[in-house]
Structures are given as C-alpha cells and as structure tokens.
Amino acid sequence: MTDDRHPTDPISTTTGQDAVREAIETGFPSTIADLCDLVRIPSVSWPAFDQAHVHTSAEAVAELFRGLGVFDEVRITQAPVADGETLGNPAVLAARPARNGAPTILLYAHHDVQPPGDSEEWESAPYEPTVRGDRLYGRGAADDKAGVMAHVASIRALVEAYGTDFDLGLAIFIEGEEEAGSLSFAHFLEQNRDALAADVIVVADSGNWDLETPALTVGLRGNVAFRLTVRTLSHAVHSGMFGGAVPDAMLAMVRLLATFHGEDGSVAVSGLTGRDADTPEYPESQLRSESGLLDAVSPIGHGSFLSRIWTQPAITVTGIDAPSVGNASNTLLPSVAVRVSARIAPGQTATDALAVLTEHIERNTPFGAEFAIDKVELGDPFLVDTSGWAVTEAKAAMADAWGREAVDMGIGGSIPFIADLVHVFPEAQILVTGVEDPDSRAHSPNESLHLGVYKRSVLSEALLLDRLNARTDRSR
Incomplete structure (x- = not known):
C-alpha cells in the first residue's frame, strides 16, 4: 500500500495514535533493557552511601535523553541545598520550545533509589534486575527508574510517529535526591x-489502583519527620544498683511514644487534623492482601480503611538508636x-503539624x-485540582491505553x-501518575514492576503526549 501524503502533511490524530501504539509495542523490549541498565546502578542518594553511583546514574539518564534527538542540550546540573554552600545531587535537565500554539509539558521523575535494606530478604540481588513471572525485580525497578524510562519511551514513540519535528514543548527534570528529601529542589526550580x-x-x-485499573493520584499526605532524643541521666549506671529508683531514657521514651x-x-495527638472525603470501596481482605498484614493482627484506626491511609494523620517510629539485643x-x-x-x-x-507535635511531646515527656x-x-x-483540561486529557489517554476508566486515588505517602512546584509554577496543571501497582513494594525488599501494568502506563503517557501535541490552544 502506497502513502500519498506529502512529507509535510500532518498525520491525522487516529493515524498518529496508531503509530504511537505500535512504537510502544515494538519498542517495549528496548525500554525494559534500558530500564535494567539503570537498575544495575546502585544510585542510593543517602549520604552514607557512595555518591559516585548517583553521578553515574545521572550520566546514564542524560545519555538516554540525548539519544532521542529532540533536545538542543541535555545537561546535568546541581543546585545548592538550604545552607547555600553544599550542592545537592545531580539532576538531568532538558527543554525544547513549543510551536504553533501547542502546550509545553514538564516530565518529572527521579533516578536515585532507596538503600537495598537487608540483602537476605531479597529473593534475587537488589541491583541485578531479574524477571520472575510477570514482574521485574530490583531496587528502583518501580520507584522510580521505571518513571524515568516511561518518559524516555513516550518521547521515543512520539518521534516514531512524527519525527523530531512535532509541535509539543517538552521540559525534562530527572531529580537525583528525591529519596533523600529533595534538599536542593526549591533552589533548583528557582x-x-x-x-x-x-x-x-x-x-x-x-x-495505579490494581493490575487492570489505572489511577490518577489526586491527594497526597504531607510529612513531618525528625529525630527525637530523650535524656534522663548524665551518664550510664548499673541497672541493678539504681533500677527501680532512677528512670532510664528507654523507659521515658517508651512511655512518651505510647x-x-x-x-x-x-493518632492521639491533639491538633493533628483529618479531612472528610469519600473513598472507593476497599475491603479488609484487600488491605490484608496488599499490606501483608498477618492473619491474627487487627487493623488500627477508625473510619474507612482508605480514609485512614489517605485523609487521616499517621505516626510511625521508623528507627531507634539504642544498644542491640546482642550488645545489651x-x-x-x-x-x-x-x-x-x-x-x-x-x-x-x-509547619503547623510540627508545632502541634512539639507541644504534645513537651506535655507528655514523663519524669521531667x-x-x-x-x-x-x-x-x-x-x-x-481536577477541573482543568489536562486532567481530562490524561484520563482519556489512560482509558485508551488500559481499556478502563481511571480511578481518582489518594496516596498515604508524601511527595x-x-x-514547591505549585509555588514556582502556580498556573501549571499538575498530574501525578505512576507505574506501580499495589504489590510493587517500593522501598521494601523485592521491589518489583509488573510488566503488563508498566506497558499500559507507558502507553498512557505516550498517548497523552500525542493528545497534547494536537492541541493548538493552551488555555482550554
């Protein structure tokens, strides 16, 4: 069959979408191969780990975006953290201007990862990507090197469909310290x-909601994290000599945390507030299955399970500095x-929540x-804000890719x-998407990516880029 179009004629939307679909399908093995290469780089951004790996990861990501051929420059850059002297971890930055009234879309992800944790809990080496069944296992396979590759693969598909001469404006920001608190993020934006x-x-x-249903994240909890130190003695003393009369710091801490x-x-901290909101059906059986809650252990809290995760506060003690049992x-x-x-x-x-927590600690620390x-x-x-045209376009793209309408979802975690994005770009419409499913176990041993979910997620983003490329009026 011959193609009678002149080379400068625009490709129709239908033809363009078909070409995008084909490009995602045929390019998926390469997408996974590139993702595996990124997973092999142990780019843990925590200060205690070798930061040379984070720089290696940034270089690898930059090369992927350079290889797309759509940016005049792809550069690696760093910004200062709050002290104004120390530089944050390397981020990858690229941009190309929009043309002919098309909008510009900023694609964000992060290339740094969490520490591996206990290697004995991994069924395969954390930095050796391994496919078992329908899942790709490895640290960063889901969070968030898969997000990086979703952006790369989506732009590749757009190039396959239209060449490099498309109208959509693109900006790329691949961060290198999200897992370490994004300490230079605000300065980087400025x-x-x-x-x-x-x-x-x-x-x-x-x-995403589950293996078959896409989701757009519309609510995120914030976070307050800090080190809390309790002291009762000027020095350690024999527990047999003074136990029963002198309170030790562990006793005081345990009673305070309770x-x-x-x-x-x-949560029983007065002043930490919740928010009323409708939540989808989420039975206890689903909570147990997705969280790994033991059969004999009861859920905590009150209200619907999703309200406890999405719209109520939570407090967790994530670490303790004390002698180990072996050194007791x-x-x-x-x-x-x-x-x-x-x-x-x-x-x-x-800020308000920190003040409330500080007041609670002051009021409840025992024994003086x-x-x-x-x-x-x-x-x-x-x-x-779900009222903008970008949400409509994103949900349409998700429905086309998944064959099912997207769910509006909250997240118990924090971004x-x-x-900062809202502060610097108040007029921008923000879409929080992702490639994970409820069993991805981000931050945990055996983190994984479901390959079927991933292919549909990548296709969703590629179709979104295609839809935005066809827009000629950014205001509606």
Whole structure:
C-alpha cells in the first residue's frame, strides 16, 4: 500500500495514535533493557552511601535523553541545598520550545533509589534486575527508574510517529535526591525556572489502583519527620544498683511514644487534623492482601480503611538508636533517640503539624526528662485540582491505553516537593501518575514492576503526549 501524503502533511490524530501504539509495542523490549541498565546502578542518594553511583546514574539518564534527538542540550546540573554552600545531587535537565500554539509539558521523575535494606530478604540481588513471572525485580525497578524510562519511551514513540519535528514543548527534570528529601529542589526550580516553565507537569512517582485499573493520584499526605532524643541521666549506671529508683531514657521514651496513639491505634495527638472525603470501596481482605498484614493482627484506626491511609494523620517510629539485643548490658541508658515520621492529612500545613507535635511531646515527656528535636524534614500535603483540561486529557489517554476508566486515588505517602512546584509554577496543571501497582513494594525488599501494568502506563503517557501535541490552544 502506497502513502500519498506529502512529507509535510500532518498525520491525522487516529493515524498518529496508531503509530504511537505500535512504537510502544515494538519498542517495549528496548525500554525494559534500558530500564535494567539503570537498575544495575546502585544510585542510593543517602549520604552514607557512595555518591559516585548517583553521578553515574545521572550520566546514564542524560545519555538516554540525548539519544532521542529532540533536545538542543541535555545537561546535568546541581543546585545548592538550604545552607547555600553544599550542592545537592545531580539532576538531568532538558527543554525544547513549543510551536504553533501547542502546550509545553514538564516530565518529572527521579533516578536515585532507596538503600537495598537487608540483602537476605531479597529473593534475587537488589541491583541485578531479574524477571520472575510477570514482574521485574530490583531496587528502583518501580520507584522510580521505571518513571524515568516511561518518559524516555513516550518521547521515543512520539518521534516514531512524527519525527523530531512535532509541535509539543517538552521540559525534562530527572531529580537525583528525591529519596533523600529533595534538599536542593526549591533552589533548583528557582535557578532553572525558565527552562522548566510548562502548562502541564507530570510527576511520574505514584501508582495505579490494581493490575487492570489505572489511577490518577489526586491527594497526597504531607510529612513531618525528625529525630527525637530523650535524656534522663548524665551518664550510664548499673541497672541493678539504681533500677527501680532512677528512670532510664528507654523507659521515658517508651512511655512518651505510647502517648502518640489511642487504644485503637489511631493518632492521639491533639491538633493533628483529618479531612472528610469519600473513598472507593476497599475491603479488609484487600488491605490484608496488599499490606501483608498477618492473619491474627487487627487493623488500627477508625473510619474507612482508605480514609485512614489517605485523609487521616499517621505516626510511625521508623528507627531507634539504642544498644542491640546482642550488645545489651545491665545498664540504665542515659539517652535514647528515635526517628519519628508523621504523615499529615491534606488541609494542615507541615509547619503547623510540627508545632502541634512539639507541644504534645513537651506535655507528655514523663519524669521531667529532657527532650530534643532536630534533623527536621517538612513537606506539605497536596490536593490536585481536577477541573482543568489536562486532567481530562490524561484520563482519556489512560482509558485508551488500559481499556478502563481511571480511578481518582489518594496516596498515604508524601511527595513534598509538589508544594514547591505549585509555588514556582502556580498556573501549571499538575498530574501525578505512576507505574506501580499495589504489590510493587517500593522501598521494601523485592521491589518489583509488573510488566503488563508498566506497558499500559507507558502507553498512557505516550498517548497523552500525542493528545497534547494536537492541541493548538493552551488555555482550554
């Protein structure tokens, strides 16, 4: 069959979408191969790990975007953190201007990953990508190197369909320190405001409802994290000599932490607020299956299960500095430190929540013990405005790719930097998407990516780019 179109004639929307679909399908093995190459780089951004790997990862990501042939320049850059002297981790930045009235879309993901955790809990090596059944296992396979590759594969498909001469404006921001608190994020935005300015921002760092149903994340809890230290003694003493009369720091800390929750396990800190919102049906059986809750263990909290995760606060102690059981001695500990991680419901700022938590700790620290709070991290919650045209386009693309309508979903986790995006780009429409499913186990051993979910997620983004490329009026 011959093609009678003149080379400069526009490809019809239907033909373009068909070409995009074909490009995603035929290019999927290459997408997975490139993703595996990224997973092999142990780009843990925590300070205790070798940061050379994060730089190697940034170079690899930059080469992928350079290979697309659509950007005049793809560069790796760093911005200072809050102290103004230390540089944050390397991020990849690229941009191309829109033409003929088309919008510009900013594609965000991050190339850094969480630490591997206990290697004995992994069924395969964390940095050796391994396919078992329908899933690709490896640290970063889902969170968020798959998000990086979703952007690369989507632009590749657009190039396959239209060549490099399309109208859609593109901006790329692949961060290198999201898992370490995005400490230079605000400065990075300010330094690169012009290059990153966009009508639509896609944050590819979330998930989907299940293996067959796409989701658009419309609500995120904020976070307040800090180190809490309790001290009762100027030095350690023998527990047999003074136990029973002198309170040790562990006793004081345990009693203090117990005041964070009520009898049903719900947060009991006065002043931490929740938010009323309708939630989809989510039975206890689904909660147990997706979380791995043991059969004999009861869920905690009150209200619908999803309200407990999406729209109510939560407090977790994520670490403790104290002697291990193997190193335990008969000693009254003078001080104990814990890491407290609080999730804040939409409608309350992180600054207000920190003040409330500090007041609670001051009021409930027993025995007159001293306490100190430091190493504070704050991130505000976020609610997506679903009234804009970008949400309509994104949901249409998801329905076309998945064959099923998208669910509006909340997330119990936090993406604090979205508040920075809103501050710097208040007119931009923000879409929070993702490639994960409920069993991806991001941050945990055996993190994985469902390949079927991933292909549909990548196709969703590619079809979204195609739809935006066809727009000639950015205002509607």
